[in-house]
Each structure stands twice: as C-alpha cells, then as structure tokens.
Amino acid sequence: MITAPAPGGPRATTGERTAPIIEARGVRKSFGPVEVLHGIDFALRPGEVHALVGENGAGKSTLMKCLTGYQPVTGGEIWLRGEPVRFSSSDEAERAGVVLIHQEFNLAEQLSAEANIFLGRELKKGVFLDWKTMRRRASELLDELATPIDTRRPVSSLSVSQKQMVEIAKALARDARVLVMDEPTAVLTSREAEVLFEQISRLKAEGVVILYTSHKLDEIVRIADEVTVLRDGSFISNRPASKTSTDTMARDMVGRELSDLFPPKGEPRRLAPALEVERFSVPGHARDISFKLAKGEVLGFAGLVGAGRTELMEGIMGLRESAGTIRVNGDPIRVASPRDAVRHGLSYLTEDRKGRGLLLEYGMRENLTLLGLDRFSKIFVDEAAERKALDTAVERFDIRGASREGRVGNLSGGNQQKLLLAKTMLVDPDIVILDEPTRGIDIGTKQQIYRFIHDLAEEGRAVIVISSEMSEVIGLCHRVVVMRSGRLAGELTGAEITEEAIVRRAMGLHSEPLEEVA
Amino acid sequence: MSSAETRPSTPREKHGRRLDFHVWGPVIALVALVLFGMSLNDQFLSSGNVTNVLARSAFIGIIAVGATFVITIGGLDLSVGSMSAFLAGVTIIVLNALVPVLGIGWGSILVGMVACLLLGLAAGFVNGILITVGRIEAFIVTLGTLGIFRSLVIWLADGGTLSLNFELREVYRPVYYGGMAGIAWPIIVFALVAIVGEIVMRKTAYGRHAAAIGSNDQVARYSAIPVERVRLVTYMLQGMLVGIATIMYVPRLGSASSTTGLLWELEAIAAVIIGGTVLKGGFGRVWGTVVGVLILSLIDNILNLTDLVSPYLNGAIQGVIIILAVVLQRGRKGAA
C-alpha cells in the first residue's frame, strides 16, 4: 500500500501529530537542463529519527543538500519551524541549527582532525585560538565515537572510517537541532556503526531531530521512527518504521519485488590455486600473512577497521612496500608496481573511491578506461571504442547519471561506486580483489553486484572480497579469512562462517595456531 | 584541489558557460590584438612583419608546448630559459670545435644539432630525476638548475659572449632566416611541434596519463599508471623541446651570453596559462598555449608599431594586456 502525498504537506492525516520542525514543500531541483527532484514533500518532527531511503541517484543527497543550504532549490520551499526559509549558504543553515554530515568527505586533508572539527567555528581566547579547549573537546567527541586518534594528526593520514568519524564529530561540535546524516555508516564497520547509533539515541533523547540515510536497510528498521522512500526524484511512500520492513522498503525503492539478496553459493569447484600468498608483510600494517585462493572461489576478508586488510591487498598490488612471495597459477611473480600486478591478471577495487578511485574532475569515459587504457590505445586512444566500452559498462552495472558528459564528481555516490567497479573489471582480471565493493550501493544494485561476483567465480575467476558488512561476507564467500591488527586471526569455511565466529576472531577472543590457516 | 570545484554554483551550468569563455577567451583576445595592430599600422599585416612575429614566437612557443605538459602533470620548470642559454653555449662551442674537424658545412652543423638535442634531453633528465627519485619540489629543483645552467654559460663564456664561427654562421643562417614555400623554418617547426603536441595531449595514452597525474596522482597510481616514469619523461620532453628551440635560436643571434633566454621561463608559463591550462595541473591545452605565445609576442610587436607610449611604460602595457587576455576566461580559473 503506497500512500501518495496529499497536497499541501505530507500525509493529510498528520493532524494529530506534533508540528514539523523542518519541511520540504514541493521541492524541485534541477542541474542545468536535468531535473533530479520532482516536487518532494516531507516533514521532520521533534524527537524523531527519520530515515530517507532510495536507490542510487534517487535524490537523497540532493534533497539533503537542499534542506541544509548547500544547494538552492529550483522550485518549492523549505519551511523551518513553521516559516518558509531560504538558506543562502550552509552557514546560514548551521546558524539555524540545521547541520549536514556529508556522504562524500568534506574535510581539509592537510589540517589536523581538531582543526577540521572546529573549522569556521573556532573557539577563541581573545584574538587567539583556544587550543586547549578545542583539543579537549575534539578528543572528547572522538572518544565518544570510540575513535581514539591523536587529534593533531593530519586528516590525510586517517583511514576512511576514521575520516567519517571526524566528519561526524565535526557535525556534533556544531550543536545541531536538526542533524542530517548522509550515509554515515557506509564506511563504518558494524562495531563502529553501533557506536554511532548510541550517539544517535543520545541526541534523540536531547530532542535533536535526525534525518538519516543509508543503504543498510536493517539499520533503518532498528533506529528509525519514520521511513520515507524516494525513487527517481519523486516521493514514493512514508511510513512509521514500526509498520514497515526491509522487504517493503526494498520494494518501494526499486518498484518491484526483490528475490533473495544472495545467489546460492554452491560448493566451490576446488580448482587449481590461482593466487598463493606466503609470509607476506606490509611494514606497519600486516605481518607475515599466508593464504591461498583457488580459481572459482570467493574468499572473504573480515576484520575490524585498521585490521590492515586494505594495506595487505595494496601490498599485494604493489601499491605499498612489502615483503614475501606471491604465486599466480603456481609460478612466483615479482610485483614492483600496480602495473606488474595488472599484467599478472590481478585487479583491485579501492575502498577510497574519492581519494584513490576516480578523477572527480573528469567524465565517465576517461575514468572508466584509465586503468586499462593500453587496451584502447595503439598509438592513439580509440575514443569510439572507449564510448562503446562505456555503453556496455553503463548497461552492465546500471550506472545512472544525469548525463554522460559531466564530471563524475556530480554522480551520486552509489553510481560513482558502480563506475569504479566497472573500471576495475575493464582489464578483465583473473584475480579480482574487491575492497568494500558495495559501499554506498543500494539494495537493488547490491543484489546485481552479488550476482555479478557469483558469476565471476562461476567463470572460474578468483575473487577476494574485503567487507565490513557481515551479511555480505557470510552470504557471499566460500571461505573467510579474519584479520586482526595486521595478523591472521583465523579462517572459516562453509558452515563455520557465522557472524559470531568471525567477530570472536576479529576481536581476538578466539585464537588458533597459524598452521591451520596457511 | 582542482580549481573547477571552487565555485558553489551548479557545475553543469558552469561547465557550459565555462567552456565557451574558456575556449574562446584567448582567441578573442588574440583577434582583438590583431585588429588593434591593423588599425595602428598598415604594415602590420605585411608578410614581412607577420613572418617576423611568428618566427620569433617560435622559441618561446616550442618551449611553452613543453611547459604545457609539465604544468599539466602538476609540475613546473623554471630552468628552461637558462637551460636554453646553456645549450646554445655548448652547441656553439661544439660547432666551433668541429670546424677544424668537419670543416665549414652541414656536417658540422648536423652534429651540433644532435649534440644540442641530446644535451637538452640530459638536462631534462637531471631535472626529472631530482624531482621524481629525489622527491624535491619541482619549483626548488628547477630554480636550482636555473641558477646552475645560467652560471655555467657565464663561466663557459668567461663572463663574455660565446660567438659562433662566422663562416659557419653563414651556412647555418638559413635555419632561422630561410624557409620553405615562403614560410620561415622556425614557423614550420613551431607549427609541427604544436600540432604534434596537441595530438599527443588529446589522443595518446601518455597525454591522458599526464592529465590524470596532475588531477590526482593517487588515483593515477591506483590506476596502474607509472606515475614517476611519466613525470620523468615529461621533464625530458621539456628538455628536448628546449633543445629544438635552441637549434632554431643559435643561427638567429650566432652567440650565447649571460642574457640569452633571460626570463623565458616566465614568458613560457604565462603563455601556457593565458592559453587556459590550469596552473595546478590536471588540464592542459596545447593550442591554447600557442595562442598565448602569439598574444605575448604581438604585444611587443604592437608596442613597436607606434610611439603612443613612453618606452618606459612598455612593461605596464604588457602587464595590463596579459591580465585582460585572461579576464576573458574568468569563469574557469580557481583564483587563489
């Protein structure tokens, strides 16, 4: 039962409910010729956690930016506490207590975490900065978020998940009355997410209104009071969380029934090992790791943030200094640079799409072919072939952009991720390493991607999936390697792969001798 | 950060507007200058004057094409001017030394040319290695080599002037003053370099890689681009182009001294940026650079066409025109 929006405000039946704090009334937004929001109505009420869900490119971030003054609406109105407002800048919105936590990081890389948290809102003693207080508040905030990092470290040296926590701390420091969170958990492990949820309930108790979006629907069910679904820039439905389920949401989002998320695993046809890694180390991040990967197998890597999974893979790809032996199809290879790795049939999808994955200034075509450019150039780059490749990729990964030409920086987060995946697969590798492959991807597409990974294995390719989403690891992988602070903490196969088992190892509550692993 | 992001206005709109102005800005400025020149002096479009202007643009022009690539990868080369003085000096020494051996003739000159090119490559290699392997800011490295090349030429010339053997100069002269089908050689070479440069930038993997590195070298690394090698190659390319420019330059003045190629680096960089290449890297446009070079040397030429202003103020006029030329593409640049 999809309830259409009644004119003059969301749900005519809202009479009995408390007056909204902030409202969108027929909000329209166009970028140049393209309209991406077609008259959205919806309202945030005191003391509620309101979830906004929708496919990639549905317009969630755009709507949030309109609400928080980052982007001017091109139609309709924003109402704050019963009056129409026109935020000319995010600053104005923040002064009115409306704060956005960006989906894409919004931090100055060279500045310290502390500087970023208080940027533009520095505390002062007279003319001077009040270092002490700011440092203290910063570490307090980060401690509350269970991210005990040195607040003087430049943000550039933090991990994606740590950056996300800094971003959240920055918003918390601006004592918001309306806090808008755009996929805050996309780059967090479940444990970190828990920490965030605690904060959310605390804020809720303090009467802060929270607008929240995520593609992890189970989260939504847990923390949200209200759920609004968008599809292709239009309002679809609005229900109390108590009256909805992940399936209903998914259906509203995609507009069709979703069969079960994960394809049947099937026994891995134990073929010859494609990749063997022995006593492999990445200074400072991973020590003396050994594992095997068979053709047609999906191997999961689980672990907490900072476990060093990313670094390990980057080492294997020749992106970091490393020591140890790597064998591909039995013969040892020397990987001095990513180029070597690619030549030996490896390909890696980075977890940091903005910083290391895509050239935000360039278009889809240039980005898609950047990794495999040799394939498109004899002497000259064959642009026609590139375009064809782009068409195929857009088709295959269902990349939705308002236009083909614009900067990929303007693509929605999820669609950027899909483009990145397409880029990684374009070199048609035998061994695929996917680091957080479904980060920020909507449930419909997730399903496609899982199927896609499954097919890769079926084709006899070897796949490694690093994921902080348990369900993903469990639902997708034939075998799971658990890492803990740079070392192997165990390996699980088939039926052993349970959330409980993984977490125990990840947290070091369960230790087993290395032999079993190697 | 790339400057294209610096406006909050909605990118695509901006993109559109930017494109127009960005593409046509320099051209409009150039046309305006030409019209102004015509209005001032009827000799302005005489083949003689046009040839002069184009031919003398060739040196800076050829060098600026290299600078376009260097700047596109997010680098900088301040040493080009004194590098060219150094190359000219050594080439002249080599040529003079060759006279007794190979005699007065093309033999000697060809050997000299090759020497000049190789030395240029070597000089670029030095810059490149220090920047990539040595991991030193390009600004510092090339500021250093600027001083080094400059004083090497002074030293070679004993503080004076190195001059090319006179008979040999007569043989060599046509390389600058001669031409083909009525077009002077420097113009032909400049045109070729520019066209090839434009193609390399637009159509080759190398050009794409250069832009990627300038735009975000991390992404480039993760895309299996041999970042350091591309950088090194780019600085060597710059060196080689300085070599080509010098080959054209030697027959023009037949000498090298402490003042040869003075401040060419500034002119080259200015031309590149007037042409619409982004100083912080990530986007380069060779043909724009060509327009930039023409604008710069037209300014000098026009100032010689009339006695409108006291020669003391030439510098001021140049300054004003340079700024005006860029105002036309304001939409684009991220100011800083």
Next chain:
Amino acid sequence: MSSAETRPSTPREKHGRRLDFHVWGPVIALVALVLFGMSLNDQFLSSGNVTNVLARSAFIGIIAVGATFVITIGGLDLSVGSMSAFLAGVTIIVLNALVPVLGIGWGSILVGMVACLLLGLAAGFVNGILITVGRIEAFIVTLGTLGIFRSLVIWLADGGTLSLNFELREVYRPVYYGGMAGIAWPIIVFALVAIVGEIVMRKTAYGRHAAAIGSNDQVARYSAIPVERVRLVTYMLQGMLVGIATIMYVPRLGSASSTTGLLWELEAIAAVIIGGTVLKGGFGRVWGTVVGVLILSLIDNILNLTDLVSPYLNGAIQGVIIILAVVLQRGRKGAA
C-alpha cells in the same frame, strides 16, 4: 591533492619520519652553512658580519613572511619585488616633496612611512581584488602587476635613479643603520614581523582559515569561512609587509631605480619553500621561512667571503645549495 599522500609507505611510520626531517631539514642545512662559513673565515661570526647578513635578510625576510601566507592559501605573488621598487620610488618622491612643507625632520619621514604603508596596502588590494572578484589566476595577475609596478618606477625615475633629499636622508639613515641595544633596527623589525607572523599562522583563526583555503577551498567555503575575504586580506597583508620592508630599505641607499627589488619575488618564494611551506598551499610555516631566508643570504655572504670558486659560478653554487637544503626534507614533499 595533499602531497603528504603521495607515498605508498605506511602513514603512521611516514608521519613520524617525515615530521622529524621536515621540521629539522632546513635547520640542519642552516647549521651546516654556518659551520662551513666559520671554517672558511674567522671574520664570519664577527658581530659586524652577522649584523650585515641579518640586516640584509630583513627586506626579503619581511616580504617572505607575507609570501608564506599567500602561498599557504594556495596563491602566489610575483609582484612583490617590483612593488617594493614602486613603493620606494613613490615614498622618495613624497619625502622630497614634503621637505619644503614639513622641513627636514621626523615629521616628514613619518608621513612618508605612512604613505609607503598605505600604498603597499593599496597595491596588495589591487592584486587581491583582481584575484578574488576578478577570479583571475594569481600567477597572471601578479605577473601583470609585476610588469606594471616595475615600469611605473622606471617612468617615475625617467629611466634613471630617484634619490632621496640628502639632508632628509641623514635624518632617516638610523632607521637602517641605527639600532637598539646593539641590534640594528632592520633585524629587530624582521624579528618582530616573523614572531607575529608565526603566532598569527599558528594561533589565530585567520591562520587556520588560510591553511584550510589552501588545502581545499570548497571545504573552507562549506565551513562558513569567508574565503574571498580571507584571500583579499592575505594579499593586502603581503602588500603591507612589502611596505614595511620598503620603509627599511629606503634609508639604506636613499634611492630607487629600475634595479630595486629585482627578482626579490623569486628569492622570497624560494625562502618560503625551503622553509617547508607547501607550494600548492594548505600548510605554511613562518619560522621555516625565516630559516630559508637566512640560508639564502648566508650563501651570498659565504661566496663573497671566499675566493674558492670563480665568481662566474656563484649562481651554480647557490642552485646546488638550495637543492641540497631541500633534499633534507624530501620525505615530505609530493614531487610533481
């Protein structure tokens, strides 16, 4: 891109190592130079020589402090050298004009100083407005104003030299040659400017905003920082510091000419980068700049105190030392 990211090595370790070298590199270089100087000439540490070197450094030094801020916001100011020549010229004209009015005395001089400062602010304002409101690349704007200021001073001086009224000069002299507690004024002023600069950079919101803008001006804008205003203020600050430097400079030789402040811009920028400030912006360090300035003027001093090398090669030695000074902090820089 933050250059800190460009190495594959592990962040944490790197962070540590980098810090050390990055912080101490310039200092080590400076100490090495001093030791070298001592070993060459026993006069090197004589109070006379030390005073000379420090006092000379003051002009470039004061200007370079401003350049540190300009570069930190991701900008560039090439006009400082000729700006200071222009300021010197106008100040001298003003002072000479004041003699009949206010007579020979501090009255005139104070007025002249104020004029110099205001004009500096104005000049900086012009640069700033063109860059922020005009949205033109800082490189182009300041290259343009470089030419403009330079030829204005030549024009004012009729190509020659503007000299300060002789008696007035006698009154003014102490500002450069005099001092307090045995320390020359220029040194004192330089020290003050440097200290204040360091504090502003580290301890004020302005300093932090400057770094944020240089690091990512979009983020800065979203963080409610008045980006354009901060930029404008920074260029005006630079102008004012050029003014202060000029106030110290005029009494030294009591003249201004086409050669005044020639290439100071390069020296200033070099000092800033040797000091560890990142050319692409986002991170600035004033005390590092001071070290950089001292390194540069020590090189000249040492070269003059010894006859080790042919004077022709001075430039080469400078180049080599500049590069070496930076090699020491290689861990840090993202080469390009």
Next chain:
Amino acid sequence: LAAGLALPGVAGAQDGETTTIGVSIPAATHGWTGGVNFHAQEAIDSLEETYPNLDFVLATAGDPGKQVSDVEDMMATRDIDALVILPFESDPLTGPVKRVADAGKFVTVVDRGLAQEGIEDLYVAGDNTAFGRVAGEYFKERMPDGGKIVVLRGIPTTIDNERVEAFQAAIEGSGVEIVGMEHGDWNRDKAFEVMQDFLSKNAEIDAVWASDDDMALGAIEAINQSGREADMWVLGGAGMKQMIERVKSGDAMVPADVTYPPAMIATAIRLTAARFVSNAPMEGRFIIDSVLVTPENADQYYYPDSPF
C-alpha cells in the same frame, strides 16, 4: 658606399617629406643605461621640436633577442631611413644591423662596436679599454708604493671584461694588489652588499675600484657604515651627477671619477639627424674618450639637470 647611399636620405629631407630615424637602445636595467635612456629621449624631443620633418622611433630592449626584434620591426613596419643603435651585445646584433645597412639605411652604431668592421656608416664610441686603462693608471699614480684594493665588476659581459682586463694591464707591475674581485652587476644594492663582505673579509683595504658610479655609491655607503671612511678612497666611473659633485667638492673619499658619458647616445642621434637635415657628410668614427675627472676639471662634466 656610405656616401653613395647618403643621397636618398638627403633628397628625402630636402623635399620636405619626413625622415624616420630608428633608435634602439638597451632598457634602463642599471644606472648607466638609465642615463642613456634619458639622453636619448631628450635628444629626440628637442630634435623633433626643431625639425618637424624628422620622425624618431625609440625602442628599448631588455636582452639582445628583444633588440633584434625591435630592429626587425623598425625595418618591417616603420620603414626607417636611418638606425641609431647601442647594441646590447656586439655579436648577436652584428647580423641584423648588417642587414639594415645592406638595405641601404644609414647606420650609426654607438658605444659597442659590431663584431664585423665596416658595417656602420657612423661610429660614436665610448672606449671601454680606455675606461679601464685610465682608472688603472690613476691607481698606479695615487699609490706609488702599492696597496691593497678591491674591485667591483659589472654584469658579466664583454664590456666588463674589456674594462677589467685593461685595468689589470694598467696596474701591472705596480705594487697595487687586488685582494678581492666580485660582480656588483652595476647595481647599487649588490655593490653595497659585496662591499660589506669585502670589508669584513679584509682588515686592510686602501682603495676601491667600483668601475661604475652606481656601484661606487653603494660601496661608499658600506664603507661609511663600517666607519672606515678614512682608510680608503673609491674610484667609480661614468660621470654620474652625484659623483661629479663629490669630486668637485674635493671629497677625500671620491678624489676622482672616470667619464663614460651616457650622453654619447645624444651625440650620435644629433650627428645622425644632422646627416639628414644638413648635407654635412657624417661618416667615420667618433671616439668619446674616457677622461679622468678631478676637482680641477670637474665643472665641465657636471650636468645638474640630468637624472643620471
């Protein structure tokens, strides 16, 4: 040759149509060239004043390449009848100026001779060798029983070399010993700093050859600062106003000066103009010798209204 070519120019001037004279000089990059600029400008203004049918084209160049361009432009766009040029450097300009001469234009070369004989019709020259020699001889004479001196050289150029070599040749054999020699680039600031360092380096300096008045002024400041005015004297060169003043007033520190008048450009321009307005056949060489200015003859070399 020159005589033959002279005719059209004369004719031109006589039947009242205007004669264009191109003047190409180095930009004012230091004091002396500044003087050249001033005198050139002045001569041109007064001549255009008196002879309406004379038209001048003045171009200043910052480096030889630019000067070549200027000459090319004058030929291509201003069709000059005569060229007065003070070559930035002899070698690079030789070819281009030769082409002007070959095109039948009247060529006057000033100060720096071209690398080939017989190109110019008129040569108005300063004598750099003499400049160095006169200075050297003065030192020899002032220091009969020798002494320690330091030398500030100009911008590394042929001119500077000629001067310094002549100077060294002149003091050859005398007891005058050069204890320090550095480039002051004809620049007051540079000279000031170099002199400061010479002073801290050498406890004993009896005299300074600054080889240029701009540098001399810088050096004098440095000496004053060190408080060693009494110990040494300074010989500059070129005949700058302030320096001549000091010589006139018998300043012990500036006992003399050697002329190298930038006004020679004015002379050259006037002579060239005369070539067209009167039929006076102006050919050959005018060497403007470098003379020693002493308190006795200082008055003749003092031009109060010159900025130089």
